[in-house]
Amino acid sequence: MTNDIEKLYAEIQKGNENIIAQAISMVEDGTKNGLKLMKKIYKNVEPAYMVGISGPPGSGKSTLTQRIVQLWRKQNKKVGIIAIDPTSHFSGGALLGDRVRMNEISTDPNVFIRSMATRGSLGGLNSSIYDTVLIFSLAGFDYIIIETVGVGQNEIDIVKLADTTVFVTVPEAGDEIQAYKAGLMEVGDIFVVNKSDRPNSQQMVLTIEQLVSFKDEDKEWKPPVISTNALKNKGISDIKDWITKHHDYLLDNKLLKENRKQVIKAQMINLMEKTLNEKYIKPILEDEKFPEHIEQIYDKKKDPYSTVEELMPFD
Numbered sequence: 414m415t416n417d418i419e420k421l422y423a424e425i426q427k428g429n430e431n432i433i434a435q436a437i438s439m440v441e442d443g444t445k446n447g448l449k450l451m452k453k454i455y456k457n458v459e460p461a462y463m464v465g466i467s468g469p470p471g472s473g474k475s476t477l478t479q480r481i482v483q484l485w486r487k488q489n490k491k492v493g494i495i496a497i498d499p500t501s502h503f504s505g506g507a508l509l510g511d512r513v514r515m516n517e518i519s520t521d522p523n524v525f526i527r528s529m530a531t532r533g534s535l536g537g538l539n540s541s542i543y544d545t546v547l548i549f550s551l552a553g554f555d556y557i558i559i560e561t562v563g564v565g566q567n568e569i570d571i572v573k574l575a576d577t578t579v580f581v582t583v584p585e586a587g588d589e590i591q592a593y594k595a596g597l598m599e600v601g602d603i604f605v606v607n608k609s610d611r612p613n614s615q616q617m618v619l620t621i622e623q624l625v626s627f628k629d630e631d632k633e634w635k636p637p638v639i640s641t642n643a644l645k646n647k648g649i650s651d652i653k654d655w656i657t658k659h660h661d662y663l664l665d666n667k668l669l670k671e672n673r674k675q676v677i678k679a680q681m682i683n684l685m686e687k688t689l690n691e692k693y694i695k696p697i698l699e700d701e702k703f704p705e706h707i708e709q710i711y712d713k714k715k716d717p718y719s720t721v722e723e724l725m726p727f728d
């Protein structure tokens with residue numbers, strides 16, 4: 414493993430796959446060198462275009478990703494894929510190895526696939542996901558796809574990173590759509606009803622179109638609802654074209670900048686919470702006197718409010 418930051422930086426820039434993988438591990442593990450590297454990358458690198466692909470387990474996100482990437486490859490675009498492993502909940506989905514199986518693109522040197530775990534961090538958003546985006550961007554990737562499985566708050570926090578979010582569902586996911594519709598409407602820029610070979614797919618398209626029609630907070634962008642069959646490669650170029658249209662829309666309305674400032678804000682909050690936790694909360698919890706506080710509170714000699722004020726005198 415090389416520790417020379419300049420050298421690491423230069424090798425990533427050249428697209429050296431081993432070094433890219435190594436650099437991602439460094440930031441995931443929170444090493445000092447990983448931090449040094451990120452400080453340099455942050456100031457020199459503009460993030461590539463980020464596309465979030467989200468939806469219920471098994472809806473076809475990876476298959477669609479593979480198909481979209483194949484179209485981008487025809488245009489000579491380089492693509493980084495980050496597959497988020499949902500360690501934080503039991504989706505009943507397949508094991509990670511199966512989740513990210515993208516056989517047709519995995520050997521292409523211009524496609525890099527990385528899976529990452531969400532470690533239920535305090536702020537929701539795991540900052541090493543964005544660090545990975547920046548490492549990929551330094552390596553010259555044109556697009557970065559972030560695949561998340563599920564439809565809960567955790568996933569929504571992650572896809573907020575993306576410039577364009579594609580929400581993939583299937584004809585039989587009606588209950589999930591209803592349960593999470595507020596969140597989905599908030600983040601979904603493009604809706605896909607995959608597995609159009611299955612019954613009631615047209616009904617699902619109509620249901621989502623109806624939900625989307627109530628979305629009025631940004632009237633300029635009406636999210637399209639696209640019917641696809643990933644196995645038969647139907648509707649894929651529509652997704653690709655709508656991603657481009659959404660990108661143009663964000664640029665025309667200066668929203669790309671806005672979104673990225675929001676991401677910076679989220680990352681700042683995340684880092685502050687992490688720092689607070691590591692520098693203040695953890696030492697208190699690990700202090701041998703801590704159990705005494707609990708005993709005293711239990712014995713009604715103290716209360717938790719005054720104890721925390723005493724332990725963290727922040728005024």
Ligand SMILES: Nc1nc2c(ncn2[C@@H]2O[C@H](COP(=O)(O)OP(=O)(O)OP(=O)(O)O)[C@@H](O)[C@H]2O)c(=O)[nH]1
Nearest residue numbers: 470471472473474475476506512562608642643644
């Ligand atoms: N019938 C049908 N099956 C499909 C279609 N697209 C994908 N599949 C199948 O659905 C299964 C799940 O596909 P994936 O692409 O792994 O789905 P995913 O959403 O990435 O799955 P997770 O990452 O585990 O949540 C696979 O067996 C695919 O072959 C489609 O359009 N029609």
Ligand SMILES: [Mg+2]
Nearest residue numbers: 474475512513
């Ligand atoms: Mg998958």
